[in-house]
Amino acid sequence: MRRLTCAAALAALLAACAGVGGEPRGDRAPIDHVVVLFLENRAFDHLFGTYPGADGLANYRGRQVDKSGVTYATLPPPLGRDGKPDPRFPADLPNAPFPMLRFVQSLDLTNNPVHRFYHMQRQYGAGADGVPMGKWVAEGTSGGITMGFYDGAASPVQWRLADEFVLLDRYFQSVHGGSFANHYFLITAGIAHVGDDPDHRAVAGPDGTITKDGEVSPDGYVVNNLDPPYPPQRLPTVMKQPLTQPTIGDRLDAKGVSWRWYAGGWSAGKDAVAAGLMPHHNPFQYVRRVMDTPDGRERIRDAAEFPGALRDGTLPSVAFVKPHAPRNAHPAYSTVGAGDRWIGETVREIMASRYWPRVAVVITYDEGGGWFDHVRPPAVDRFGLGTRVPALVVSPYARRGLVAHGQYEHASILKLIEWRWNLEPLTARDRAAGAFLEAFDFSQPPRPPVALP
Numbered sequence: 001m002r003r004l005t006c007a008a009a010l011a012a013l014l015a016a017c018a019g020v021g022g023e024p025r026g027d028r029a030p031i032d033h034v035v036v037l038f039l040e041n042r043a044f045d046h047l048f049g050t051y052p053g054a055d056g057l058a059n060y061r062g063r064q065v066d067k068s069g070v071t072y073a074t075l076p077p078p079l080g081r082d083g084k085p086d087p088r089f090p091a092d093l094p095n096a097p098f099p100m101l102r103f104v105q106s107l108d109l110t111n112n113p114v115h116r117f118y119h120m121q122r123q124y125g126a127g128a129d130g131v132p133m134g135k136w137v138a139e140g141t142s143g144g145i146t147m148g149f150y151d152g153a154a155s156p157v158q159w160r161l162a163d164e165f166v167l168l169d170r171y172f173q174s175v176h177g178g179s180f181a182n183h184y185f186l187i188t189a190g191i192a193h194v195g196d197d198p199d200h201r202a203v204a205g206p207d208g209t210i211t212k213d214g215e216v217s218p219d220g221y222v223v224n225n226l227d228p229p230y231p232p233q234r235l236p237t238v239m240k241q242p243l244t245q246p247t248i249g250d251r252l253d254a255k256g257v258s259w260r261w262y263a264g265g266w267s268a269g270k271d272a273v274a275a276g277l278m279p280h281h282n283p284f285q286y287v288r289r290v291m292d293t294p295d296g297r298e299r300i301r302d303a304a305e306f307p308g309a310l311r312d313g314t315l316p317s318v319a320f321v322k323p324h325a326p327r328n329a330h331p332a333y334s335t336v337g338a339g340d341r342w343i344g345e346t347v348r349e350i351m352a353s354r355y356w357p358r359v360a361v362v363i364t365y366d367e368g369g370g371w372f373d374h375v376r377p378p379a380v381d382r383f384g385l386g387t388r389v390p391a392l393v394v395s396p397y398a399r400r401g402l403v404a405h406g407q408y409e410h411a412s413i414l415k416l417i418e419w420r421w422n423l424e425p426l427t428a429r430d431r432a433a434g435a436f437l438e439a440f441d442f443s444q445p446p447r448p449p450v451a452l453p
Contacts, residue, residue, distance in 0.1 A: 026419035029442060030397065032358040034417055036320045037346060038186065039339050040179070040281070040330035041115065041369025044169065044388035047336065049097065049149045049374075051162060053403040054169040057149065060374035062131030063095045064147070067138045071095065071128040075144030076137060081111050081332055086145065097147045097372060106154035106337030113331070113370025114141040117177030117223035118202070118210045120368075120386060124376055132376040140370060147372045154336050156453040157344035158392065161363070164450045165398040166439040171391035172377050173367040174410040174429070175384045180225045182366040182386075183283040186320070186410045187247045187261075189430035191383055192222040192239075192286070200226060200237055223383070228285040232272045235280060242288035248318075248414055249290065249299060251423040258316035260301050260309075264324030267302035276324030281366070306346070310353035318417055321346065331369060344452050347394060351449035357396055360440075362413055364391040378407065380429070385409055393439040396446030404438050412436055 049057035065071050075093040080086035088103045104110060119139050127134015140146045152159035175181040175191065184192050194216060202214030202223075215224040215237050227235040229242050252259045261284050265277030272279075279285055282300070290296035303323055309315045322328070323346075329339025343363060350361060368387030377385040391408065411433035418425060418435075425431035 024437060024440075024442060027422055029420060029440075030358055030446070031360045031395070031420055032317065033315055033355050033360070034318050034413075034420065035315075035350065035359060035361045036186075036318075036413055037343060037361065037363045038183075038320060038322050039343070039363070039365045040328040040334065041112075041367060041371075042329055042336065042339075042365050042390060043368035043371040043373040044171070044375070044390050045097065045373040046149050046368070046371035047155050047158065047390045048162070048167065048169070050151045051159065051167065051403075054167060055375065055405070056169075057097050057374060060097065060131075060133075061129075062134050062374070063128035064137045065127045065134050067135070072137070075147060077143050078145030078148070079111050079141075079143040081109065085143070086111065089145065093144050093147075097149050098144075100148040100150050101154060106150065106340070107335050109333070109335060110148075110331050111142045111145050113146045114139075115178045115367055115370035116213065117175070117181070117217075118213060120176045120370075133372070133374050136372045142370070146370055149372075150336055155340045157340045157347070158363070158390065160450075160452055161343075161347065161392050161394055162403075163401055165395070165400070166393040166402045166404055166436075168391040168393065168404050168406070168408055168436060168439070169388075170375070170405055171364065171389060171408040171412070172385035173365075173387055173389050175223070175367075176386040177223055177367065178225055179278075179366050180280040180283075181223055181383075182410060183281055184222075184243075184286065185429075186366075186413065187249065187283045187287075188245050189411045189414050189425070189427040189433075190245055192243055192245070193220050194222055194226075194239060194241065195220045197240070221383075225280045227279050228282070230285055230291045232270055232277065233279055234273045239286060242291060243286045244288050246426055247284070247287060247290075248417060248423075248426065249284065249287075251418070251426065252318060252421065255421055255423060257318065257421050259318040260299050260316045260320070262301050262303040262306045262319060262321045264303035264322055264328070266300055267304070276326060278325055278328075281322055281328075307349045310349050310355060313354065315353075315355055317421070329365070348452060356449060357446050359395060360397070360416070361394040362391065362416070363394065364410075364413075365389040380432075393436060395440065396448070397440045397442055397444070398447075399439060399441050400447075402439065404436065406434055406436060406438055408434055408436050
């Protein structure tokens with residue numbers, strides 16, 4: 001039998017990836033592993049607003065207004081973590097986005113802007129001259145610091161990955177507001193419903209306007225943060241009952257596809273919070289089927305074990321990786337620089353592993369963290385979309401240096417997994433989402449790893 005040349009073998013492989021009409025088929029794609037690196041609380045403009053070719057801050061012509069609609073002459077003083085004016089910043093910053101690196105460095109801690117469900121929607125309101133996203137400061141709690149942004153000097157790894165692979169500049173958090181709702185959405189494409197919860201419920205007036213904030217909407221959806229019903233716990237607000245909504249884990253299990261959620265600090269047990277676990281960032285910790293069975297609990301592993309899985313050949317087909325709190329980039333207790341370093345270390349491990357030739361890595365942030373972004377999110381339902389967040393696609397099959405402008409969200413990660421392993425959607429949101437296939441070019445041979453800062 002005549003041997004196929006390397007070129008002929010590659011051509012045969014690529015032809016097999018095409019379905020009817022040339023459309024790509026996930027089950028024939030040269031991707032055996034999807035790895036999701038899920039960081040914390042940074043908006044797109046906050047990290048990539050000056051990235052060449054992206055829809056960034058150069059396209060913002062608005063100015064911020066106060067709650068009564070009056071344009072600020074200058075930004076209110078940026079507040080520090082103690083709630084007082086931060087002396088590192090001038091008290092008379094112009095009413096515009098401003099570069100953070102003039103005043104703080106990438107490893108310096110800053111305030112943690114408010115990022116709650118109802119606050120965030122009010123922040124999208126019109127500012128001066130009717131330009132949207134004009135109440136970011138007025139409906140915030142941190143003064144003018146919310147308008148600050150970083151450039152590539154603060155995130156050299158992520159900017160390098162954008163140069164070499166794919167940056168998505170219309171990727172939005174799925175749910176307005178904060179962490180739990182977006183983490184839970186990442187595994188269910190839905191919102192947790194807990195029914196009547198008078199202890200944590202928001203209150204609405206006759207016209208539907210919220211008169212009292214809460215962790216749970218008036219009709220029982222968890223729109224802010226409750227800690228899981230299973231220990232370890234950290235927040236004083238705790239969910240009373242575990243959740244039973246189907247997850248992406250259920251879909252993968254039904255097809256015999258391996259998966260794990262790697263949570264920083266998990267292996268420390270009752271001391272996990274001290275070791276860096278944030279329970280409301282650990283969505284499977286809310287799920288009855290996972291937490292009530294030994295096999296289920298086995299699916300949650302410590303993030304410190306992820307590099308070992310790369311080295312010893314035990315990487316599951318789908319891996320979600322959540323760094324320990326000090327390295328997750330969350331303001332107040334972590335930094336942009338710490339998150340960027342963790343991304344660099346983790347991506348280098350992936351590139352050096354046996355898995356690099358057939359992997360897709362998605363790097364993104366759970367939500368914008370209350371940092372300004374100039375793009376008003378599209379409304380797909382009452383819960384979202386929320387603020388744009390940074391998202392990168394890194395793979396030997398990723399296009400080089402592409403800024404992709406398709407509309408995506410956390411459900412798009414689920415859609416990519418469902419496309420690859422032919423899984424049924426979980427809800428209408430992931431059924432309708434795009435899988436950012438524009439980021440890939442399966443017609444080319446796999447690319448070798450690249451050097452990172």
